[in-house]
Amino acid sequence: MQTREYGRTGKHVSIIGFGGMRFTDDDDESVRAILRASELGINYFDTAPHYCRDRSEDIFGKAFASFTRPFYVSTKSSIGDEKNADEVRRRAELSLKRLGVSKIHFFHMWCIMNWDHFQKVIAPGGPYDGAAILKKEGLIDHIVFSTHANGDEIRRMCETNRFEGVLLGYNLFNHSNRFDGILAAQENTMGVAVMNPLGGGMIPAAQSQLQFLPEHDDETVVQAALRFVVSEPGVTLALVGMSTVAQVEENAKVGDRITRPDPERVARIKRKYGEFGEAYCTACKYCLPCPAQINIPNLLSCLNRQRVGLEKEAGMFYEFFKKTGKTDFIPASACADCGICEERCTQHLPIRAQLREVTRLFESDNQSQ
Numbered sequence: 001m002q003t004r005e006y007g008r009t010g011k012h013v014s015i016i017g018f019g020g021m022r023f024t025d026d027d028d029e030s031v032r033a034i035l036r037a038s039e040l041g042i043n044y045f046d047t048a049p050h051y052c053r054d055r056s057e058d059i060f061g062k063a064f065a066s067f068t069r070p071f072y073v074s075t076k077s078s079i080g081d082e083k084n085a086d087e088v089r090r091r092a093e094l095s096l097k098r099l100g101v102s103k104i105h106f107f108h109m110w111c112i113m114n115w116d117h118f119q120k121v122i123a124p125g126g127p128y129d130g131a132a133i134l135k136k137e138g139l140i141d142h143i144v145f146s147t148h149a150n151g152d153e154i155r156r157m158c159e160t161n162r163f164e165g166v167l168l169g170y171n172l173f174n175h176s177n178r179f180d181g182i183l184a185a186q187e188n189t190m191g192v193a194v195m196n197p198l199g200g201g202m203i204p205a206a207q208s209q210l211q212f213l214p215e216h217d218d219e220t221v222v223q224a225a226l227r228f229v230v231s232e233p234g235v236t237l238a239l240v241g242m243s244t245v246a247q248v249e250e251n252a253k254v255g256d257r258i259t260r261p262d263p264e265r266v267a268r269i270k271r272k273y274g275e276f277g278e279a280y281c282t283a284c285k286y287c288l289p290c291p292a293q294i295n296i297p298n299l300l301s302c303l304n305r306q307r308v309g310l311e312k313e314a315g316m317f318y319e320f321f322k323k324t325g326k327t328d329f330i331p332a333s334a335c336a337d338c339g340i341c342e343e344r345c346t347q348h349l350p351i352r353a354q355l356r357e358v359t360r361l362f363e364s365d366n367q368s369q
């Protein structure tokens, strides 16, 4: 497993990190997957309060108790739950206890949506100040942030020089959205961890459309898509959500054999998906609840599929949601145009316009097939 220095922290982290947001109810298999990851050289483990119905930190804690190799743990505190320094201390102390560790190596100010939000985080007496005190006390090593802001805003945040690294979404579908953020972090010698490197499951779903990605006979589409992310010079590591030993073994292979992709292929991918990346729902669900009870991420996942050329699957998914939603299924055409969802959207999507597109494609009498 290859490693890279995370910013200028002196910590060399594996280029594939273990994301702890996709554990199933099988805790024993989750623990086995974490232990296998450590055996294969993965040394960066990312979790957060609330992940997996608030069980993720406990699952890591169980696994860490049996670790024989050094590792780094990352967890988070959100201004939505911890608005001031004291609340951040309580959150971090709980995380330390659940994880069974004496320090958190990477402590994230979590889910910063935009510049205004960022200013609240760094305001005097706020969450950042709380983390800074914990750092002085040796309970955390590095203060970093995770964000869903766009590239320009991430640049402003990086240039404040308050943080040692950033966690942001990046993959071959949305590479254009936050690329400037990656560059800004690199210019400021910050670490960059990438979340959502497989497009929230879209890349595995679109394997038939992405057969041109692998560059080796034995490389899978998923491995090639991860390679696309970690071969970006400003990226330190990609976090991949894993829950089974088999997934760990497949994803860890990327870290053993990382080569820069053929530049012509990269240019082709960027051309093909450049526009799509501006309008791509990651299924994070932050836009919910909708007052009209519309399940926005489900409906936009149909649109995502349509846009990557999976028209048949898009229609099938729409019908599936309609059937399984039973009486609860609310069509996109029920949108009351209130705009609340757009204020909350992590990707800054024009959700209302996208729902109109869903209506045109799947709900109109003369819908296109």
Ligand code: SF4
Binding pocket: 289, 290, 291, 292, 293, 294, 296, 334, 335, 336, 337, 338, 339, 340, 341, 342, 351, 352, 355
């Ligand atoms: S704009 Fe439409 S989809 Fe968005 S919250 Fe309002 S009713 Fe729901």
Ligand code: SF4
Binding pocket: 280, 281, 282, 283, 284, 285, 286, 287, 288, 296, 297, 300, 344, 345, 346, 347, 348, 349, 351
């Ligand atoms: S519409 Fe935006 S907030 Fe809602 S799930 Fe998609 S990306 Fe997330």
